[in-house]
Amino acid sequence: MNINAHPLVDRNRDVISRKIFHDPEIYEQEMERIFRKSWLLVGHESLIPNVGDFFLSRMGEDQVILSRSRDGKANVFLNSCRHKGMRVCRYDEGNTKLFYCPYHAWSYDLNGDLKGVPEKESYPESFNKKDWGLIKVAKVASFRGTIWATWNPDAPDFEDYLGDARDGLWYGLGPWDGGDGEVEVYGGVQKWNIPCNWKFVSENSGGDPLHNISHMSTDLSKIGPREGVGRRDPFGDLFLTPTDNGHGLIFEKVPLDKPREHYQLSKITSEYFEDCWRRRIDRLGEKAGSPLVLANIFPNAGFHTQQPRVMLMAHPNGPRSCQAWRMFFVDKDAPQEVKDFLRAYYISYSGPGGMTEQDDMENWNYASEGAAVRAAQGAPFSYVADTGSYSDPYIPGKVSKWWMTERNNVAFYHAWADRMGY
Amino acid sequence: MDLVIERPRTAPTIDELLLVREVEEFLFREADTIDSRHFEEWLDYFTDDIRYWVPIRKNLQFNKRFEDSTDEHQSAWIDDNRMTLVARVYQVLTKIHWAEEPLSRVSHLVTNVYVDRVEQGERGEEIVVKSRLLVHRSRMEEAGEMLVGKREDRIRRTEEGLKICYRKILIDQATLSAKNLSFFL
Numbered sequence: 001m002n003i004n005a006h007p008l009v010d011r012n013r014d015v016i017s018r019k020i021f022h023d024p025e026i027y028e029q030e031m032e033r034i035f036r037k038s039w040l041l042v043g044h045e046s047l048i049p050n051v052g053d054f055f056l057s058r059m060g061e062d063q064v065i066l067s068r069s070r071d072g073k074a075n076v077f078l079n080s081c082r083h084k085g086m087r088v089c090r091y092d093e094g095n096t097k098l099f100y101c102p103y104h105a106w107s108y109d110l111n112g113d114l115k116g117v118p119e120k121e122s123y124p125e126s127f128n129k130k131d132w133g134l135i136k137v138a139k140v141a142s143f144r145g146t147i148w149a150t151w152n153p154d155a156p157d158f159e160d161y162l163g164d165a166r167d168g169l170w171y172g173l174g175p176w177d178g179g180d181g182e183v184e185v186y187g188g189v190q191k192w193n194i195p196c197n198w199k200f201v202s203e204n205s206g207g208d209p210l211h212n213i214s215h216m217s218t219d220l221s222k223i224g225p226r227e228g229v230g231r232r233d234p235f236g237d238l239f240l241t242p243t244d245n246g247h248g249l250i251f252e253k254v255p256l257d258k259p260r261e262h263y264q265l266s267k268i269t270s271e272y273f274e275d276c277w278r279r280r281i282d283r284l285g286e287k288a289g290s291p292l293v294l295a296n297i298f299p300n301a302g303f304h305t306q307q308p309r310v311m312l313m314a315h316p317n318g319p320r321s322c323q324a325w326r327m328f329f330v331d332k333d334a335p336q337e338v339k340d341f342l343r344a345y346y347i348s349y350s351g352p353g354g355m356t357e358q359d360d361m362e363n364w365n366y367a368s369e370g371a372a373v374r375a376a377q378g379a380p381f382s383y384v385a386d387t388g389s390y391s392d393p394y395i396p397g398k399v400s401k402w403w404m405t406e407r408n409n410v411a412f413y414h415a416w417a418d419r420m421g422y
Numbered sequence: 423m424d425l426v427i428e429r430p431r432t433a434p435t436i437d438e439l440l441l442v443r444e445v446e447e448f449l450f451r452e453a454d455t456i457d458s459r460h461f462e463e464w465l466d467y468f469t470d471d472i473r474y475w476v477p478i479r480k481n482l483q484f485n486k487r488f489e490d491s492t493d494e495h496q497s498a499w500i501d502d503n504r505m506t507l508v509a510r511v512y513q514v515l516t517k518i519h520w521a522e523e524p525l526s527r528v529s530h531l532v533t534n535v536y537v538d539r540v541e542q543g544e545r546g547e548e549i550v551v552k553s554r555l556l557v558h559r560s561r562m563e564e565a566g567e568m569l570v571g572k573r574e575d576r577i578r579r580t581e582e583g584l585k586i587c588y589r590k591i592l593i594d595q596a597t598l599s600a601k602n603l604s605f606f607l
Contacts, residue, residue, distance in 0.1 A: 092480045092596070187496035188478040192598035217519040221509040323597070328497055336495070344501050348509075353476065353500040353603035355513055358521035361602050 021371035168292030172305030206248020206296025207408025246415025
């Protein structure tokens, strides 16, 4: 590719070519160089609690099966029969002993290994079932309930891949009291197609609090779980920090001496949160006041870890299309009334019907259109906002002094360019 | 395999026919109110204890054929009470709800309407009405999107006339092709 005239990611000027948001050739390269090389979020332990449970997931554009085998392990393999490519699983979720291809009856076990072919005697001696299992990912990792996979045998261990994101995400994906309990995903995944490039979603998850203005209508409508608040629980100041391999993290600083009894609209939820907050402080001390709020784990795993608590897989679906999978999670041991109250709030916030996310998508969609404007191809996008940085005892890396900064997204595109070989 | 043979229903009474006509008229007027963008007025069609629920459908094995949508403790596309429904209307009225500014052009086609049953609830008589819904939305220069679904309404007879106290919409799509649900289904 000729990158002489304008670098796609200009590291000196912090500007980025519009081309990377619409060009089909760049998109194809992303599929190979990023989505075949990185760790990708494929699901959550609570989606497949029992042996035989499966969940149909996705890595980039490809459908994968996430299954729980007899040894208790989570397995990830392609949903494509080795014989003729037919889907061996046509269900979003379920429980089974075998994945059975309806085309020519090849069948596979929960590890993805080929168990049977019909009329075995008509196959040559050289046909070894061991060679014809479903295509497995190179590595699977489980992290605080979330399950990740990569096609890259040389990928670093997952926790090394997280790097500085590890600690924040560990607590962000755990129970509200900062303890060792579990969270669970509410049943059902919101899946919908957004006419935008996938990178706009990653930017939004990991490093763009500057778009706060887009949500003023939601704030004015006061959908927050407490009377008088805007769209989410009132946090303190936001602090951004990027990792050197492209993850974007947004932390907040909240006062420890104020009880976190947010949810006056539901007394039991309020009491639950107050109790959790007290235990969190007992357990974590000063650190309890610096929780992770938002994150994008490179390339496309988005998290909202305070309230609402959501995870998002922004699957690339073509240069100008993204298939979003939105899941909500909650403390497993929380009272049912708390789960139900939070559920309704989360749904009102996120997803295609979510009062906040609708306005996000409006931006992503028409910015994707804008990226492709022919006469503007020589005019790159600006990522220059920088509020300077400091070191913080509880937030890793170079922490932004203020939240009106684009350093996280600059780091995202540096990592993007590194992996793309630009 | 045994075939289930439905016994023919007895002919409807005039009262039953009038009730169907009454709820049809109510639902058509409600659709017209929202399609003509009278959002504030549209809220009057609902009770204070309204639940406006759009569960998510899933691709599941045959033996789950009657339970292929998320239940009330699971995720959903939309699950509004009066407060969130009012907030949605308010959000449109702010004039800076960018997903609906400019507004979508929306048409609701309500069809296959029948009264499933009439129940005496704690707060009055409730008519359970089933129908099909076809919603078309166009915005900007876009041709638009169409969603088709099944609807169950529970319509209460109140002192102020008929009001919907429960609405469940099952969209046929499992993966939504609509870019958002910023319009009212």
